[in-house]
Amino acid sequence: MGGGNRFSLPQAVLAGESSARIERIAERREGTVGDISVAEPRMTCRNVDVYYADKHAIQDVSLDIGTNEVISMIGPSGCGKSTFLRCLNRMNDTIDICRVSGEILLDGVDIYDRSLDVVPLRARVGMVFQKPNPFPKSIYDNIAYGPRIHGLADGRAELDGIVEDSLRRAGLWDEVKDRMEQPGTGLSGGQQQRLCIARAIAVSPEVILMDEPCSALDPIATARIEELIDELRENYTIAIVTHSMQQAARVSQRTAYFHLGRLVEVGKTDDIFTNPRHKLTEDYITGRFG
Ligand SMILES: Nc1ncnc2c1ncn2[C@@H]1O[C@H](COP(=O)(O)OP(=O)(O)O)[C@@H](O)[C@H]1O
Numbered sequence: 266m267g268g269g270n271r272f273s274l275p276q277a278v279l280a281g282e283s284s285a286r287i288e289r290i291a292e293r294r295e296g297t298v299g300d301i302s303v304a305e306p307r308m309t310c311r312n313v314d315v316y317y318a319d320k321h322a323i324q325d326v327s328l329d330i331g332t333n334e335v336i337s338m339i340g341p342s343g344c345g346k347s348t349f350l351r352c353l354n355r356m357n358d359t360i361d362i363c364r365v366s367g368e369i370l371l372d373g374v375d376i377y378d379r380s381l382d383v384v385p386l387r388a389r390v391g392m393v394f395q396k397p398n399p400f401p402k403s404i405y406d407n408i409a410y411g412p413r414i415h416g417l418a419d420g421r422a423e424l425d426g427i428v429e430d431s432l433r434r435a436g437l438w439d440e441v442k443d444r445m446e447q448p449g450t451g452l453s454g455g456q457q458q459r460l461c462i463a464r465a466i467a468v469s470p471e472v473i474l475m476d477e478p479c480s481a482l483d484p485i486a487t488a489r490i491e492e493l494i495d496e497l498r499e500n501y502t503i504a505i506v507t508h509s510m511q512q513a514a515r516v517s518q519r520t521a522y523f524h525l526g527r528l529v530e531v532g533k534t535d536d537i538f539t540n541p542r543h544k545l546t547e548d549y550i551t552g553r554f555g
């Protein structure tokens with residue numbers, strides 16, 4: 266809670282700070298290691314802070330999310346991965362005590378602008394959660410729901426087309442095409458998660474946020490989702506939170522390592538896992554921490 270220390274390091278030395286305390290000051294002042302920016306950003310986050318009441322959950326995070334990339338967010342439990350992910354489509358708005366500041370742009374437009382409508386924003390930046398959450402509706406209606414409320418289909422034939430296309434892209438069509446009127450909740454866990462991905466795809470998102478999308482799935486269903494993520498990258502930008510370093514290594518091109526609300530390091534996934542530059546990243550990926 267040190268209360269905003271404004272000393273620069275030499276001043277701190279002159280003021281007789283202990284070396285441990287100077288190290289802590291240095292830590293607080295340190296920015297993210299690695300390249301936070303990319304050539305073709307889909308989203309641009311700058312100096313993002315998030316508070317839950319007076320708990321400072323995300324501290325001065327700046328990060329670009331590239332077009333058609335999969336970026337994974339990793340780090341110990343409670344470090345702010347989900348909080349940061351939720352900033353990207355304003356899901357934190359639904360939490361009363363949560364305050365977000367800083368700048369987050371989607372295709373150059375400030376998504377926190379007061380005049381911006383969050384309903385179309387959440388279609389453009391869709392979300393898939395840890396636990397598959399199909400609506401208590403038929404498979405067909407799960408997918409048709411979004412296109413209907415956003416008025417994306419002109420008539421039944423067009424809606425049928427969107428539903429089929431979304432299910433195909435999510436790799437689920439062949440498994441469900443003969444049971445479209447059955448409840449989505451009757452599918453297996455892995456199928457339900459692909460149904461939720463199809464539901465997100467049905468409203469033509471640009472970005473899909475996934476918060477530990479495989480943590481409730483068995484290894485086979487997980488492998489299927491990971492394959493799917495790789496296929497979807499061609500058309501969508503994906504930001505995925507995962508507690509599995511193996512999964513981050515398998516599915517993402519860039520990896521962001523969070524620690525206690527800060528973005529410690531970001532870089533190419535291979536570099537992060539083979540040649541981390543920050544000690545905290547190294548400790549985490551070698552299993553010394555977290
Ligand atoms: N709805 C909430 N209300 C209050 N504090 C929260 C809420 N959600 C998360 N936090 C706190 O914010 C911090 C970051 O949490 P979270 O983003 O869920 O981390 P992660 O996803 O990395 O496990 C934690 O200290 C957590 O307790």
Ligand SMILES: [Mg+2]
Pocket residue numbers: 346347348506
């Ligand atoms: Mg989380």
